[in-house]
Amino acid sequence: MxxxxxxxxxxxxxxxxxxxxxxxxxxxxxxxxxxxxxxxxxxxxxxxxxxxxxxxxxxxLDNFVSVFTKSDFMIYMRNSILVTLIGVVVATVVAAHAAYALTFFKIRFRKGISFFILMTSMVPPVALLVPLYMLSVKLNLYNTRILLILVYTAWRTPVLTWIMQGFFEKLPMEIVEAGIIDGCSKTKAFYKLILPISQPGIVSAALLSAVYVWNDYLVSSSFITTNEKKMISVGLYQYITQYGIKWGLLMAAVMVSIIPIIILFVCLQRKFVDGMAAGAVKG
Amino acid sequence: MKLKHLKKTVSVLLSAALIATLVGCSSSSNDGSDTAQSEENAEGIDMTFWIFLDPNSTEDPRSVVLSEIVEEYNETNEYGNTVTVESFNYSEFEAQAIQAAAAGTGPDIINCFSDQLMQHIEAGTVQPMTEYAADFIDEMGDYIHTADKLTQADGEIYSLPWESRVTTLWYRSDIYDTAPASWDDLLTMSSEASTDLALGFGIGLSEDGNGAGLIETFIPWIHSAGGEFLDEDGNAVFNSDAGVQVVEYIKELVDNGSMDQTMMNMSYDDVVDAFKSGTLYGVNAGTQRAATILESSYADSFETCPMPGVTADDPAPAYNAGQTLAIGAFAQNPEMSMDFIKFFLSEENQVKWVGANCLPVRTGVFDYDEVKENPMYDDMMEWSEYAQTGEITFYPADYTELCTELVGAVQKVVYQGADAKEELDSVAEWYNSK
Known part of the structure; x- marks a missing residue:
């Protein structure tokens, strides 16, 4: 400006x-x-x-020392980083392809399909917990991190698809058409043309999803019982006990747990702001 | 061309890394150490034990004791069994157990808080243990509970308490001249103690935490006033004259300045924190909170006494509760689960629990020298003695729902001037017609 x-x-x-x-x-x-x-x-x-x-x-600094040395805090952190990273990357990759197809390909009932995808994310997570729980027990996936990754990926993909579709729709169709005239296939046009110019939108959507997965308690507490696989959102609750709340330890753990998300935002700040601004201004 | 080849190779490697990570994540639940262990103990079984304590925490003495007991059992039991602890936060414990039972799974041994035991029984998370427990109670000899008292309406024993807790009055000895012995004492002393910055007494009147802040006071007080909370058939009978008397007394505490409107937003945890911070001079709180309460800088001035009753001669009958151990409904071998429970309840292990500031369920431990050396020994003896004025009670499965409704009714009487009898009648009718 x-x-x-x-x-x-x-x-x-x-x-x-x-x-x-x-x-x-x-x-x-x-x-x-x-x-x-x-x-x-x-x-x-x-x-x-x-x-x-x-x-x-x-x-x-006793509270910080206790958090690091007298609990499984670092295991929870590692699990959260692993699950969030893989879940969001997979969801973003799947959603980006789906959004591209829904935006630039002539598909019958495209609007209906888009709406259906969005609808799937409108089901309250709590309503899916029991069926998912039973399914995971039957598939022998209960108490595994891969289950968390699958659930988070499945839950974030529809929303990410919808958000990215919004970004892609703002891109001029002429870019793809020009690319095709120059010999690009539609697939190549996606990787060579659409993805590079959509980075702010994709990063914003992925970042918001990462925050969602990082902070989620419901899923991570429902499908994991073993300590070695718990995520940080669940691990923080160990300081809220029947015998009272250990405020000092809880706050020390919270302070450390927000660091990865802060780092993520700082690193991707420029693209995130661009992405949010792109969504805010029409034309 | 070379660049294209390089990209393909990188893509393949990245995909392989991703797949390897995913496979690694899923397979970690069943790693080699488990297999090796079960091979080693071919005759024993690997059991899971669900409890709210985290055995890996070295910060909480209770967690350390739990870890020691489990480790010792794994090393010494004659069957070659191994127990693995899985820990959940207490606030989600019931939900997790019920969810697991609905899916046809669950632990071999499960920890149930006495107030929530009926919830577990109804949801099918536990199984009867009468055939093992009845004899074991006799064997122990010094167990504070009787088989009769632990037997539920269907004639079965479902769990054995391993720790005890009793609600007592905590007060500031530098503010209160003596321990309040009756409702009148408490009213007078606490209203005189209130200042602009601190209140003389506090009851958590918020619905948070299932209204435990009010209920753990309401029940002993209604007993003290000659009433009952629920009758033998589980019907609500707290809308009696005694119930009305209790609610009106709580209102009087507010009207006289012992408490104020802030109590309506305070939960059990909040009033305990307020007591620790010096903004409340008296609270009714469970003895399990002792270790946390005594972290306060005012700890030197903290005293406990039995909860005051209607008259000075009789303190309110104790509100007793405790953590219990049960055999999981889907236990692989109930006998082996019971073997661990027996070990858990041994006198030696009870001594360890006392070291972690838990009130024991076996009176014999008070004779141990190491227990006598505990800085809280005198307090524990006092609490244990007071606990004998009440009995552990197993409330119905919808108890928490009832508690929340009752808190709402008391709030209306205390802060909106509603009629106590009408409000209690309304909650009792709602509950009894369910």
Whole structure:
């Protein structure tokens, strides 16, 4: 956007106001995270102290040390990274191909098929739990990470297909047509032309799915009972016990568990913003 | 051409890596170590044990004890059995067990909280153990529960408690001059103790946590007032004069400033945290919370006493509960499951549980020197003595639903001025007509 034509550029007062509002929004958004970090750095008795200390007077790393050395936290992290990575990659690959076909190929009942795909993701996950549970027991997949990957892939693919179809529909059909005239097959046009220019959209959709899988509790808690295969979302619950909530440990574990997602966002920030903006502006 | 060839090779390698990873994920559930172990113990069986404690955690002393007991059993049992612990969070434990039973599977040994045992029985997650348990109870001699009390309506015993817990009044000795002995004492002392920053007493009146904050106080208090919560047939009878008296007393606590409106949003966990933080000077809480409560910087001023009753002479009869062990409905060999349960309940292992601040179910352990050396020995003796004023109760399967409804009714009386009798009648009628 040309800065001279921007309304923000023309109105210094509004710029200042915008900055203030953004700072306010940032503080409100970040406060729970900072509060969590502060709790993680407190001793047990300081956690429930009243009035509370925002910056702990006695900072300790004991909670972080305990999380890493006295529990299976790293196993949960490894499982989450593995399941999220494979699940999202597979779902994204499948969805991208499906979305391309639905957007650029002349398929009978295309709209109906698109809607049907979307409908499958509208079924509340909890309604599928019992049949999936029984199926997994019968197939001997219960208590395996591959089951989690299959379930997450199946659940995220319809939504990803729908989102990517939205992105692809905004691309000019002429690009594909020009590619075909230049000798590209439709398949090659997808890999050579469509995929490179759709990266922001694909990355945004994949990133949102990754956050969904990373945070999901329902599926990961229902299909895994052995400790060695639990995901981080389930593992965090070990600090909420019948004997009380271990706030310091819980917050330390939460702080560490959000790091991979933060890293993912930071690395893919530019493409994510482009992708979100592409979805926001028509024409 | 070379580039094309290279791309193909890379694609094939990536695909192979992906497939290998997936195969690795699925096969890890049945790795070589399991097979090797079962070959080694050809005569024994590999059993699974579902419990809410995580045996791999070295941070929680209870988890450490669990791990030690299981390890010892695996090494010493005469049959060559092995037990593998699978841990679930307590909040999802019942759902997981019921789901598994519906799919025709489940563990060999299962831990059930006494309040939820009937839920397990109805869902078919456990099987009767009467033929093994009745004799074992006699053998133990010092077990705090009798076979009669553990026998359910169908004449069967389904589980054996391995730890005990009793709800007591926790109060601040620097704020309260003496332990409140009656409702009047508690009302007077707690209202005088309340300040702008702290309340003299608190009951979690939120529906969160199935309303346990209220129920664990309501039931002993209704008993103290001469009433019953449920009758022998499981019908709600808390809408009696005694029930009304309890609800009106809770309202009085609010009206007199001992508690305030914030209690409506506070769960059991919240009131315990508030007590630890010094914003509540008294709470009714289970003894299983002791270790957590004593982490507070005010711990030196914390005291416990029996829950005050209507009159100073008689404390409210104790609200007892506990974790129990049952044989899973799909156990491979119930006798072997029972063998592990017997080992779990041995006096030596009960001593270990005391070391992890669990109230034992065998009184003989109080004679052990290492138990006498426990810093909480005197408290445990006191709690154990108080526990004898009540009995462990197994509530119906829809107990949690009832509790949530009852909390709603009490909220209406306390904070909206509704009539106590009408509200209790309404909940009792709803429950009895189900």
């Amino acid at each position: 040309n800065k001279k034509n921007s309304s923000l550029g023309k109105t210094p007062g509004l710029d200042f106001l915008t900055v203030i509002i953004l700072i306010g929004a940032s503080v409100i958004s970040l406060f729970p995270v900072l509060w969590g970090l502060s709790t993680a750095l407190k001793t047990d008795d300081a956690v429930t102290m009243f009035p509370p200390e925002i910056i702990p007077s006695n900072i300790t």
